[in-house]
Amino acid sequence: MSGSSKVIENAICTxxxxxxxxxxxxxxxGGKHITQAKNACVLGKSxxxxxxxxxxxxxxIDGKEASLEEAVYAAAEVLANAKFPTIYxxxxxxxxxxxxxxxxxxxxxxxxxxxxxxxxxxxGMAFQGVGESTASLGEIKNRADFVMYWGGNPAEAHPRHFxxxxxxxxxxxxxNGKEDRTIAMVDIRPTQSSLIADIFLQIKPGSDFELxxxxxxLVKGRALDRTVEERTGISLDRLEALVQQMKDCQFGVxxxxxGLTMTRGRHFNVGALLQLVTxxxxxxxxxxMPTRGHGNxxxxxxxxxxxxxxxxxxxxxxxxxxxxxxxxxTADVLGRGEADxxxxxxxxxxxxxxxxxxxxxxxxxxxxxxxxxxxxSQHAKVAFTTATYGINVPGTVYRMDNVPLxxxxxxxxxxxxxxxxxxxxxxxxxxxRGITPNHKPAAA
Amino acid sequence: xxxxxxxxxxxxxxxxxxxxDKFIGNSLDAIGAMTVMHGNQACILTDFFxxxxxxxxxxxxxxxxSKVKLIGSEMTQGKIIINGSVGAHLGxxxxxxxxxxxxxxxxxxxxxxxxxxxxxxxxxxHLVGSGVRGSDTGxxxxxxxxxxxxxxxxxxxxxxxxxxxGGNSGDFTGxxxxxxxxxxxxQLGQRPGASMVRGTIFSTQxxxxxxxxxxxxxxxxxxxxxxxxxxxxxGFTIDDxxxxxxxxxxxxxxxxxxxGEILLFSE
Numbered sequence: 001m002s003g004s005s006k007v008i009e010n011a012i013c014t015x016x017x018x019x020x021x022x023x024x025x026x027x028x029x030g031g032k033h034i035t036q037a038k039n040a041c042v043l044g045k046s047x048x049x050x051x052x053x054x055x056x057x058x059x060x061i062d063g064k065e066a067s068l069e070e071a072v073y074a075a076a077e078v079l080a081n082a083k084f085p086t087i088y089x090x091x092x093x094x095x096x097x098x099x100x101x102x103x104x105x106x107x108x109x110x111x112x113x114x115x116x117x118x119x120x121x122x123x124g125m126a127f128q129g130v131g132e133s134t135a136s137l138g139e140i141k142n143r144a145d146f147v148m149y150w151g152g153n154p155a156e157a158h159p160r161h162f163x164x165x166x167x168x169x170x171x172x173x174x175x176n177g178k179e180d181r182t183i184a185m186v187d188i189r190p191t192q193s194s195l196i197a198d199i200f201l202q203i204k205p206g207s208d209f210e211l212x213x214x215x216x217x218l219v220k221g222r223a224l225d226r227t228v229e230e231r232t233g234i235s236l237d238r239l240e241a242l243v244q245q246m247k248d249c250q251f252g253v254x255x256x257x258x259g260l261t262m263t264r265g266r267h268f269n270v271g272a273l274l275q276l277v278t279x280x281x282x283x284x285x286x287x288x289m290p291t292r293g294h295g296n297x298x299x300x301x302x303x304x305x306x307x308x309x310x311x312x313x314x315x316x317x318x319x320x321x322x323x324x325x326x327x328x329x330t331a332d333v334l335g336r337g338e339a340d341x342x343x344x345x346x347x348x349x350x351x352x353x354x355x356x357x358x359x360x361x362x363x364x365x366x367x368x369x370x371x372x373x374x375x376x377s378q379h380a381k382v383a384f385t386t387a388t389y390g391i392n393v394p395g396t397v398y399r400m401d402n403v404p405l406x407x408x409x410x411x412x413x414x415x416x417x418x419x420x421x422x423x424x425x426x427x428x429x430x431x432x433r434g435i436t437p438n439h440k441p442a443a444a
Numbered sequence: 445x446x447x448x449x450x451x452x453x454x455x456x457x458x459x460x461x462x463x464x465d466k467f468i469g470n471s472l473d474a475i476g477a478m479t480v481m482h483g484n485q486a487c488i489l490t491d492f493f494x495x496x497x498x499x500x501x502x503x504x505x506x507x508x509x510s511k512v513k514l515i516g517s518e519m520t521q522g523k524i525i526i527n528g529s530v531g532a533h534l535g536x537x538x539x540x541x542x543x544x545x546x547x548x549x550x551x552x553x554x555x556x557x558x559x560x561x562x563x564x565x566x567x568x569x570h571l572v573g574s575g576v577r578g579s580d581t582g583x584x585x586x587x588x589x590x591x592x593x594x595x596x597x598x599x600x601x602x603x604x605x606x607x608x609x610g611g612n613s614g615d616f617t618g619x620x621x622x623x624x625x626x627x628x629x630x631q632l633g634q635r636p637g638a639s640m641v642r643g644t645i646f647s648t649q650x651x652x653x654x655x656x657x658x659x660x661x662x663x664x665x666x667x668x669x670x671x672x673x674x675x676x677x678x679g680f681t682i683d684d685x686x687x688x689x690x691x692x693x694x695x696x697x698x699x700x701x702x703x704g705e706i707l708l709f710s711e
């Protein structure tokens with residue numbers, strides 16, 4: 001190792017919702033490149049080692065290079081003049097930046113939504129309708145003796161989830177690690193994750209709700225039609241044995257992924273799972289947790305919730321927050337051609353929304369904030385290049401269990417952070433609208 | 445009173461002022477000056493509509509109203525006729541009166557209504573007669589008559605009243621239903637009656653029910669014939685086989701009180 005290279009201990013990886021906080025980064029002597037990312041998984045290594053500061057302009061207006069100030073003015077003008085400005089993204093940036101974005105939506109009487117609406121939005125709806133029995137990953141690591149994953153593939157999507165939190169760790173209560181735990185997986189096909197499972201239920205596609213409903217009936221001792229076998233692909237005998245095992249454990253946890261939230265039934269699927277966990281608490285201690293994807297999508301939920309009362313799909317048109325997934329979620333707002341301006345922070349709806357929504361994106365002024373050019377930024381009226389959170393930018397992120405962590409960046413970036421750009425846009429919007437920041441006038 | 449849309453809203457237009465209760469006792473000028481929300485902009489009704497006083501109490505609205513929301517909100521009396529299609533939240537929280545739509549309606553028709561009648565000649569979106577997200581109570585009275593199809597979650601949390609779907613309904617019809625009647629003359633979507641406590645869901649077609657529903661019997665429900673005759677009077681085509689036929693009776697949801705009833709045409 002070179003004498004002038006720098007080591008950052010306990011750095012935080014923001015690639016996925018695990019937000020591992022034990023990474024040891026080595027930065028080269030030039031201070032612009034990470035050469036080692038000890039403890040990181042394959043995804044984390046790629047995140048850190050392939051990061052480089054590229055020679056992009058700080059901002060583009062209509063595809064032409066512009067100064068930061070010019071771009072801030074142009075962006076603020078677009079948003080301030082819009083009747084239905086929509087702010088979207090936010091799951092790959094810091095809580096500090098997310099807070100500025102919510103303030104902008106509030107000052108604009110606009111619409112704000114996060115990528116939660118296209119991943120675990122149904123989970124947020126189910127939390128509201130059913131509630132959640134949960135725990136920290138630390139508690140799960142120490143105590144859980146029955147671990148079930150439903151509709152997810154952590155071995156490939158959250159590679160250190162097993163190692164750090166739920167399967168392998170040893171603790172005073174789980175001295176033998178995996179040997180002390182029962183690992184169950186539910187999915188529609190075998191995956192890398194199912195290879196380590198003690199119990200694997202390969203269910204028929206689209207039968208999650210029926211299976212969860214059947215398990216609830218077994219837990220509660222209610223009438224159950226035997227057709228459940230034919231419809232889910234799981235025999236009743238096997239299901240009864242599984243449910244008994246769940247009731248008999250000391251501390252159970254049910255993790256669930258987008259295989260549950262984004263299949264037919266969506267929020268009802270998640271609601272059924274959360275109700276199952278509630279039912280199991282009549283017999284033992286059982287908790288649930290969504291395995292969240294993006295590095296700070298949990299932070300986005302938290303910030304939007306503590307500022308508006310709702311965690312995604314929030315509309316301020318009337319001067320106060322209203323929540324209605326389907327009505328105020330960005331994919332729907334764009335798909336129906338309702339938004340007349342769009343500000344995208346750290347996301348790329350232009351590459352993954354419906355064709356109708358993408359067509360509408362091309363028709364309205366778009367502002368993007370992203371470290372790299374994206375499909376969406378190609379259509380942008382104003383495109384900012386921003387520094388990467390976690391690698392260049394400090395701040396707060398939330399792990400998937402709602403535990404906040406402070407980032408330890410590796411080196412500086414020549415680009416401003418999302419927070420700096422959003423704060424400047426917010427202040428300019430206030431100037432344009434004659435608002436003193438933090439003193440919003442009453443709604444019209 | 446006639447309202448003709450002269451300017452297409454570029455973003456959603458929220459017009460809860462289009463309601464007999466708001467118009468009664470007001471001059472044409474006063475009605476025209478009523479506030480509507482065009483996205484985040486407060487505008488007045490005449491920015492979008494031409495108003496004509498035809499001396500009748502009925503409010504007639506014409507034009508492409510697909511982005512116009514909340515018509516007839518909190519309505520207690522009178523009648524609204526919409527010639528064409530209409531946006532979301534039609535007749536939200538209404539307690540009386542009647543709304544007739546000749547075209548289609550978007551989501552949330554009759555959200556949390558407790559009286560009156562809404563008739564949609566075309567199709568309806570999701571959540572007909574449902575509660576808002578976070579609420580466990582949907583329609584508490586009145587009638588919602590959809591001549592075409594409806595999407596998911598018809599009558600979510602329904603507590604009282606009648607919902608009729610002339611065509612097919614989407615998934616989770618009657619989910620969380622507490623009481624009331626949902627009649628689907630076409631095909632039920634997946635998982636009807638999930639978590640239903642009481643109430644009746646009827647369909648003329650076979651349906652796959654959740655494993656927490658149990659078959660009771662096949663019989664001729666006396667009350668059903670009267671309902672079907674009523675629907676015939678409302679303009680639905682009801683085959684004699686349905687009037688005189690037998691129906692499978694299923695009970696559920698066993699995860700709740702198991703006192704809900706699903707009736708499926710048998711023969």
